[in-house]
Amino acid sequence: YYSIKLTPYMDHSSPTFEQYNSCTELKITEDEIIKLGRDSRVTKRKREAEGIEPDPLVVFYKSKVISRTHAHLFIKDGKWFVRDIHSASGTFINHSRVPPSENYDNCFQLKDGDILQLGANYRGPQKPTQKRGYYQAVKLRVELNRIWQEQASEYNKRVFDQFNILNMNGDTRNDEKNMDELNGSKCVICLASISPCQSLFISRCSHVWHYKCIRPLIVQNYPIFECPCCRAQINLEDDVD
Ligand SMILES: [Zn+2]
Ligand SMILES: [Zn+2]
Incomplete structure (x- = not known):
C-alpha cells in the first residue's frame, strides 16, 4: 500500500487549535481513492440517523470555500496524483491552480513536501456571524510514503533512555513532588x-511536556512562559548563546 499524511499548514501562533488536530494519515492501494471535501450538517445528520459508518477514505474540512466534492487523491503506476472535481474555488499545488479533470487521466502528480491547497480565501463582506477561519482556504503539507519515519529508531530509543537516566539521577531540584512526576516520565x-x-x-x-499539551500555555503570553510545575518565568526569545 501507499501512505499519505496531510498536515494543515498554518502560522505557528494561529489560535485555531481545531485545525491543528485534523492531521490525516491514510493508507491506500492502487484501487482506492481518497475523497476530499466539505461535510454538511444535513448529510452528517443523515449518516448518523441511518447509522452509516463514516468512510475512512473520505476526509472533510470545515471551510465554506471547499466544495462538497472537491478533489480526489489516487495512485497510478506507483505515484500519487490529485484530481480536481470541478471545485467551485479551485485546487492548488504549490500555489499553481490544478485544472479540473473529467477523469483520472492527465491529473497532476503530487510530490513529497508539496503544499496542497483546497479553495481560495473568501474576502466578501464580513458578517458578524462569520466564524474566523471558516472562509479560508485549507492548506495542507503533503508527506508521501513515509511510514518508515514513524517507527522508533535506535537513535530515538537511546535519546529517550538518556533522558530517563538524567531525570532519575541528575535532578537537583528540591521539589519532591515534581521529581516523582518526572521519574515516572509522565506529562x-x-x-x-x-x-x-x-x-x-x-x-x-x-x-x-508533550508539545501539544503545553502549547496553549506557550502561546498565551508569548514570549514569556511560566512553567506550570515550578513557576519559573522564562523568556522564550532569549538568545541561545
Ligand atoms: Zn501530555
Ligand atoms: Zn519548571
Whole structure:
C-alpha cells in the first residue's frame, strides 16, 4: 500500500487549535481513492440517523470555500496524483491552480513536501456571524510514503533512555513532588507517558511536556512562559548563546 499524511499548514501562533488536530494519515492501494471535501450538517445528520459508518477514505474540512466534492487523491503506476472535481474555488499545488479533470487521466502528480491547497480565501463582506477561519482556504503539507519515519529508531530509543537516566539521577531540584512526576516520565498535563517519537517541549527549568499539551500555555503570553510545575518565568526569545 501507499501512505499519505496531510498536515494543515498554518502560522505557528494561529489560535485555531481545531485545525491543528485534523492531521490525516491514510493508507491506500492502487484501487482506492481518497475523497476530499466539505461535510454538511444535513448529510452528517443523515449518516448518523441511518447509522452509516463514516468512510475512512473520505476526509472533510470545515471551510465554506471547499466544495462538497472537491478533489480526489489516487495512485497510478506507483505515484500519487490529485484530481480536481470541478471545485467551485479551485485546487492548488504549490500555489499553481490544478485544472479540473473529467477523469483520472492527465491529473497532476503530487510530490513529497508539496503544499496542497483546497479553495481560495473568501474576502466578501464580513458578517458578524462569520466564524474566523471558516472562509479560508485549507492548506495542507503533503508527506508521501513515509511510514518508515514513524517507527522508533535506535537513535530515538537511546535519546529517550538518556533522558530517563538524567531525570532519575541528575535532578537537583528540591521539589519532591515534581521529581516523582518526572521519574515516572509522565506529562503532568495529560498524565500519559512521555515516550519516543512524541514531540516534546523542554523548558529552561528542564521540565518537559508533550508539545501539544503545553502549547496553549506557550502561546498565551508569548514570549514569556511560566512553567506550570515550578513557576519559573522564562523568556522564550532569549538568545541561545
Ligand atoms: Zn501530555
Ligand atoms: Zn519548571
